[in-house]
Amino acid sequence: MSIVSKKELRTSIASRLSQHLELETLDEKPYIETLGDRLASSGVSRRSFMKYCMGLSAMMAIPVSLMPKLVEAALLSPLTSVVYLSFQECTGCLESLVNVFPNTQFKTDSIENILLTALSLDYSETLMAPSGTQAEKSRADAIAKKNYILVVDGAMPDDKGGAGFFIQSGKTGLQLLKAAATNAAVVVSVGTCASFGGLPAAKGPNGKSPTGAISIKAALTSFGGTYATKKVINVSGCPPIAEVIAGTLVYWILNKKAPELDSILRPKMFYGETVHEECYRKEFFEHGQFVESFDDAGARRGFCLFNMGCKGPITHNACTTLKWNQGTGFPMEAGHGCLGCSEPGFWDKEAISGQGVGFYKPLDINTIDD
Ligand code: SF4
Ligand code: SF4
Numbered sequence: 265m266s267i268v269s270k271k272e273l274r275t276s277i278a279s280r281l282s283q284h285l286e287l288e289t290l291d292e293k294p295y296i297e298t299l300g301d302r303l304a305s306s307g308v309s310r311r312s313f314m315k316y317c318m319g320l321s322a323m324m325a326i327p328v329s330l331m332p333k334l335v336e337a338a339l340l341s342p343l344t345s346v347v348y349l350s351f352q353e354c355t356g357c358l359e360s361l362v363n364v365f366p367n368t369q370f371k372t373d374s375i376e377n378i379l380l381t382a383l384s385l386d387y388s389e390t391l392m393a394p395s396g397t398q399a400e401k402s403r404a405d406a407i408a409k410k411n412y413i414l415v416v417d418g419a420m421p422d423d424k425g426g427a428g429f430f431i432q433s434g435k436t437g438l439q440l441l442k443a444a445a446t447n448a449a450v451v452v453s454v455g456t457c458a459s460f461g462g463l464p465a466a467k468g469p470n471g472k473s474p475t476g477a478i479s480i481k482a483a484l485t486s487f488g489g490t491y492a493t494k495k496v497i498n499v500s501g502c503p504p505i506a507e508v509i510a511g512t513l514v515y516w517i518l519n520k521k522a523p524e525l526d527s528i529l530r531p532k533m534f535y536g537e538t539v540h541e542e543c544y545r546k547e548f549f550e551h552g553q554f555v556e557s558f559d560d561a562g563a564r565r566g567f568c569l570f571n572m573g574c575k576g577p578i579t580h581n582a583c584t585t586l587k588w589n590q591g592t593g594f595p596m597e598a599g600h601g602c603l604g605c606s607e608p609g610f611w612d613k614e615a616i617s618g619q620g621v622g623f624y625k626p627l628d629i630n631t632i633d634d
Pocket of ligand 1: 541543547549567574577596601602
């Protein structure tokens with residue numbers, strides 16, 4: 265073993281130090297949080313995220329063999345920015361979504377919830393802490409970053425030449441939508457109001473909506489140019505099922521493109537079938553066994569609710585497959601027919617069983633106990 269003298273050692277250290285000092289300093293790149301980072305810090309393993317995506321693959325019509333690569337790509341991607349705008353709405357859609365969140369972030373095993381919380385929600389009037397000019401700045405900053413998902417709930421009112429029904433910070437709804445849609449990668453219309461006009465588009469006494477409400481797609485089309493061709497996904501429902509909203513966003517995060525849509529722009533994976541097709545009362549429908557009044561013997565035996573105005577046979581939604589409230593049930597299980605909430609014009613649409621225009625056959629006053 266060779267012995268190194270103190271002098272040699274000092275010379276060697278001095279030389280290494282000078283080499284280090286001559287090295288170029290590394291660029292200080294800003295840290296960009298990825299989806300993988302966020303899930304890891306939330307205690308969600310890569311394995312459980314993969315398992316969740318594999319479970320969705322059949323519904324999303326993605327070959328299982330492709331899923332691992334898509335998941336890896338998604339985990340390495342920066343968090344997807346979301347700008348959330350609200351127009352003529354009741355906040356029920358956002359309520360549906362946040363009600364499935366845990367009270368304390370991430371203390372849940374539902375990955376839909378974690379994913380939604382793990383999105384970078386850069387602007388939402390209802391959920392964000394800043395207000396006033398700070399909030400306006402947040403929206404402008406998010407729009408400047410580009411390629412965000414623009415989520416919109418609520419129908420768009422006619423701006424009546426600039427003095428319309430929706431004014432925020434001196435701008436009409438149409439102006440706000442146009443500015444926010446400019447740099448959006450995709451527009452997701454959440455709820456039947458944003459998708460088709462919904463309640464605000466219901467006919468008033470003169471046969472017209474008092475606010476001239478139109479869907480977000482119709483508003484974008486009215487702008488023309490690239491706005492008219494902007495990719496729009498309608499996630500209808502009054503409100504939509506939280507997992508349907510989440511599944512649509514997850515599909516975009518994984519694929520950077522929209523899922524296959526039906527003729528009115530709804531993801532076929534969730535709206536491909538009517539609620540009637542999977543309803544457990546369908547056997548009674550096929551045997552002509554119907555409830556005729558909410559308190560009759562047929563109601564007690566669980567007969568079909570078609571004659572009570574159920575619109576299940578013409579309503580496309582995932583209520584009977586995904587169910588509601590973390591998969592615990594759906595309206596027909598609770599004894600009430602489908603109102604057709606995910607279809608265009610549902611407020612004004614006539615029940616197919618002939619009870620006239622409106623929601624459902626009302627309860628007879630005599631059936632209500634004192
Ligand atoms: S209750 Fe409605 S959805 Fe269910 S079988 Fe009858 S008509 Fe169809
Ligand atoms: S059952 Fe019909 S009305 Fe009820 S949530 Fe589903 S689609 Fe809407």
